[in-house]
Amino acid sequence: MEPSKEQVERAVSYHGHYGPFLMLGLKAFLYAKSVLGNVTGCELYTVGRKPYLCTIDGVKAISDCKIDIFDGKSLQLVFYNGDQRVKMTLKPEYLSRYLDRPWDELKKLADEVLEKDVSLLFDIIFLPTSMGG
Numbered sequence: 001m002e003p004s005k006e007q008v009e010r011a012v013s014y015h016g017h018y019g020p021f022l023m024l025g026l027k028a029f030l031y032a033k034s035v036l037g038n039v040t041g042c043e044l045y046t047v048g049r050k051p052y053l054c055t056i057d058g059v060k061a062i063s064d065c066k067i068d069i070f071d072g073k074s075l076q077l078v079f080y081n082g083d084q085r086v087k088m089t090l091k092p093e094y095l096s097r098y099l100d101r102p103w104d105e106l107k108k109l110a111d112e113v114l115e116k117d118v119s120l121l122f123d124i125i126f127l128p129t130s131m132g133g
Contacts, residue, residue: 001031003023003026007062008023008114010061011023011057011062014057015057015061019054019109021051021055021058022054023058023113025059025077028088029058029063030062031088033063035086037081039063039081040081041079042056042065042068042080043067043069044075045075045078046070046072046075051098074089076090085127085129088122088123089125091120091122091123097109
């Protein structure tokens with residue numbers, strides 16, 4: 001599922017500017033919603049600084065799901081709905097492409113994120129459901 005113009009505008013308004021990490025969060029959430037239905041929570045595993053943390057605003061702008069942030073070395077989101085979970089890890093080549101870029105390149109890079117299929121940007125794994133016990 002691709003973001004609508006209104007969803008992109010809402011994310012930009014919420015975050016304050018248009019950039020690739022914001023759009024990564026938006027696209028990841030919309031994908032998770034398309035496969036899980038109602039997303040009740042998100043775990044973000046990443047470096048605790050901008051632009052990594054901009055990703056979470058892409059989720060917050062269009063969702064009221066619970067969000068927990070954990071230290072990590074890359075950019076990984078785990079979305080869940082009850083026992084259903086999907087883990088999305090930004091591919092290393094895109095992390096290096098979008099990280100620490102000059103301000104005047106952000107629009108072009110954000111446009112690129114929107115044009116790419118989510119499966120090209122992220123490694124996506126459906127995690128097993130809890131068996132209880």
